[in-house]
Amino acid sequence: MYCVSTYIYIMDVKEVERLIKISREHPLMPETYIPWQLQPKPDDIFLPDILTSLHGLPIYDTLTPAQKLELGRHELVQVISSYAWGECLFCVFMTRHLINLPQDEPEHQFLIRELIEEFRHQEMFARAIKQLGGKPIKQSGLHKFFGEFSNKYLPADYLFMGSVSVELVTDVYGNYARRSPNIYPVLKKMFDLHNIEEGRHILFTKSLLKTYSAKAGFIKRTLYSYVILFNILFVRTMYVKREIYERIGLPNPDVAYKQASKNFKQKFAAKCLDDIIEFVDSWKGFNIATRWAWRMILGAKV
Numbered sequence: 001m002y003c004v005s006t007y008i009y010i011m012d013v014k015e016v017e018r019l020i021k022i023s024r025e026h027p028l029m030p031e032t033y034i035p036w037q038l039q040p041k042p043d044d045i046f047l048p049d050i051l052t053s054l055h056g057l058p059i060y061d062t063l064t065p066a067q068k069l070e071l072g073r074h075e076l077v078q079v080i081s082s083y084a085w086g087e088c089l090f091c092v093f094m095t096r097h098l099i100n101l102p103q104d105e106p107e108h109q110f111l112i113r114e115l116i117e118e119f120r121h122q123e124m125f126a127r128a129i130k131q132l133g134g135k136p137i138k139q140s141g142l143h144k145f146f147g148e149f150s151n152k153y154l155p156a157d158y159l160f161m162g163s164v165s166v167e168l169v170t171d172v173y174g175n176y177a178r179r180s181p182n183i184y185p186v187l188k189k190m191f192d193l194h195n196i197e198e199g200r201h202i203l204f205t206k207s208l209l210k211t212y213s214a215k216a217g218f219i220k221r222t223l224y225s226y227v228i229l230f231n232i233l234f235v236r237t238m239y240v241k242r243e244i245y246e247r248i249g250l251p252n253p254d255v256a257y258k259q260a261s262k263n264f265k266q267k268f269a270a271k272c273l274d275d276i277i278e279f280v281d282s283w284k285g286f287n288i289a290t291r292w293a294w295r296m297i298l299g300a301k302v
């Protein structure tokens with residue numbers, strides 16, 4: 001694996017130093033930033049309707065208010081549990097990557113800050129899951145295999161491409177949640193915190209990747225584009241779970257699962273892909289070899 005650090009000087013060192021400084025001087029501690037003492041009030045929700053997998057389907061209108069609330073609670077738990085798992089995997093990679101970086105370089109210093117923040121996020125998500133009485137459903141064997149395999153064997157630039165795509169997509173998701181007026185305040189602050197810190201990670205990674213994508217030819221841009229596409233598919237398919245429909249007492253969870261998967265694919269394409277499409281487009285990642293797959297697999301309008 002070649003070393004990213006040789007390219008760091010092409011990226012904006014001043015900008016990276018600014019990001020490091022903010023992270024050091026204005027750390028957001030989940031312990032104090034989030035009002036953990038607040039329990040959910042009767043009209044608090046856990047996930048905006050629009051983000052739940054069943055919203056938009058006729059079946060959704062047959063749910064009682066209590067079932068809708070429970071659907072949101074279980075799916076929110078699934079979302080943040082998946083985030084935390086993905087962040088843990090990325091921490092494994094960053095730790096390995098750090099071993100090869102000189103400690104006096106901004107990239108090293110930034111990645112240390114990112115690791116610290118990602119570990120705090122994982123603890124924060126786990127605490128929120130506990131506070132909500134959540135029972136996360138484990139990743140499927142396929143998710144586990146691809147997650148761990150790619151983490152171990154893909155070169156650094158591909159993993160950073162993957163991470164920025166997941167961060168961009170989940171950021172949009174978090175924005176919907178935190179701007180929803182009656183969201184449970186613990187979750188609002190959790191998404192606020194995450195949005196602020198992930199914003200810095202995104203800026204850093206985009207800056208780092210600029211040097212890669214600028215040098216990439218047709219084949220590499222195609223591969224980057226596919227890595228991003230599969231990362232998004234990976235994220236999207238982690239949320240919709242048959243077991244959740246069972247938990248909320250739907251008479252036919254298999255049918256609900258089938259409809260929800262299709263529904264969520266369309267919703268995800270319509271609501272969550274704008275930023276990532278703009279990013280991929282900025283280095284011409286849509287071409288004759290990739291465009292059809294984005295349309296077919298993700299339902300993206302590219």
Ligand SMILES: [Fe+2]
Nearest residue numbers: 087118121198
């Ligand atoms: Fe994070």
Ligand SMILES: [Fe+2]
Nearest residue numbers: 118167198201
């Ligand atoms: Fe991050």
